[in-house]
Amino acid sequence: MSGDAGLESTPARSWVTPGLLVLSLVLVMSVSLMAGPQWFGFGKLWHALWSPSPTNVDDLLIRTTRLPRTLLAAVVGASLGVAGGIMQTLTRNPLAAPGLLGVNAGALFAVVALATMGGGLPAAVANLGAFVGAALAVALVWSLAMRRGPTAGPLRLLLAGAALTALFHAFSQALLVVDQQGLDSVLFWLAGSxxxxxxxxTWPMLILALVALLACVPWLSQWNVLAxxxxxxxxxxxxxxxxxLASITLIVLLAGASVSMAGNIAFVGLIVPHIARRLATPDHRHWLPLAALIGAVLLLCADIAARTLIPPGEVPLGVMTALVGAPFFMLLVRRQGVRHG
Structure with missing residues (x-):
């Protein structure tokens, strides 16, 4: 039994949606490189990318500021979208997201703990600390939830994650109350950007996220059966x-790397898998790659809006995703309630 019966679609249709999403991703990445307090045309963008001048300020701005920002938004969005899809398959809960495993809370607690030690917090140390905190939080959740016993399973995983998330948030708040000077160091993680x-x-975490995305491919068929x-x-x-165990490891790598690079980005891991499943067949080999593309496009669009709505200031990226994700989440809760009512 392969678990893939009835999941195939016609070859002609199977390439339409991915093709449109790839074109959308290229377009949105181009707009991301051009958008900001100072907008650039396509000619300037082409020159900056392919024949830059070392003394041209516009070329330097595009290559050293907007290009890294665009790459990070695309990879973080893709990683969160795929991590959310794996999480929902693993728990068989359409309202599940990586944050329910304590990823964000563990990362935040690690950054707060490092910041309160004093002496400044180098970005590389903060990135590594956030990833380690996220990984340790998920390992603790897994060890508590999946011990042998009649209650071990997806529901216990979610309950353990919710409990430890609350605990880590309480620890973080307590540390910030004791040492309020550390608050400035963690504002980035709280708002998401x-x-x-x-x-x-960020390049180590960027590469780690890309490797983890590729590592999902061998498991796609087995996730069909687990679903x-x-x-x-x-x-x-x-x-x-x-x-x-493989699913949890991939969630840790994808979500942990994302939160270490961009802080607390809410709702992307929740809503993207639902959009992907509506655009494809139930086969994970079809909709999970779409989740990566949709997540990248969604976060890039949110980042473009964040930097253009109130120029020359910016709206925190986590706020932008929450503005879209919170109504979507309430709609999902309402539909689940109607379905089971």
Missing amino acids: VAGRPLTD AGEAVAVGAGVSVRRLQ
Whole structure:
């Protein structure tokens, strides 16, 4: 039993949506490079990318500020979209998102703890600390939720994640109350942003996220089987425990790298998988790659809006995603309530 029966679509239609999304991604990335307090035309963009002048201020702005920002937004959006899709498959809960495993809370607590030690917080140290904090939080959630017993499983995973998320937030707030000078160092993580993040500080996490996205490919077919239920997966010869561990590891790598690069970006991991499933068949080989493209396009659009709505200032990127995601989340909750009412 492969679990893929009935999930195929015609070859002609299967390429239409991915093709349009790839074109949309290229277009939005181009707009991202041109947009800001000072807008540039396509000619200036082409010159800056392919024949830059070392003394031209506009070329330097595009290459050293807007290009890293665009790349980060695209990779973070793709990573969060895929991580959210894996999370919803793993827990079989359409309202699940990576933050429910304590990823964001663990990263924030690690950054706050480092900031309160004094002596400044270098960006590279903050990035690494955020990733380690996210990974440790998820490892703790997994160890608590998946111990052998009658209640072990997806529901216990979500409950353990919610409890530890609240605990980590309480610890972070307590540290900030004790040392309020550390608040300035963590505002970036609280609001979420891809601004002012040079590639010299973020390239290790950027590469890690890209590698994790590629590492999802071998598991796509097995996620199809897991989505039908653990009993079906066991009957199909799938090692459920091994698949769950691989899924959690990929969620940690994708969401942990994202939060270390961009801070707390809410709702992307929640809403993107739902959009992707509406545009494709239920086959993970179809909709999960779409989730990567949609996540990248969505976060790039949010970042463009964040830097152009109130020039010369900026709206925090996490606020922009919340403005879109919160109504979507309430709609999902309402539909789930109607379905089970």
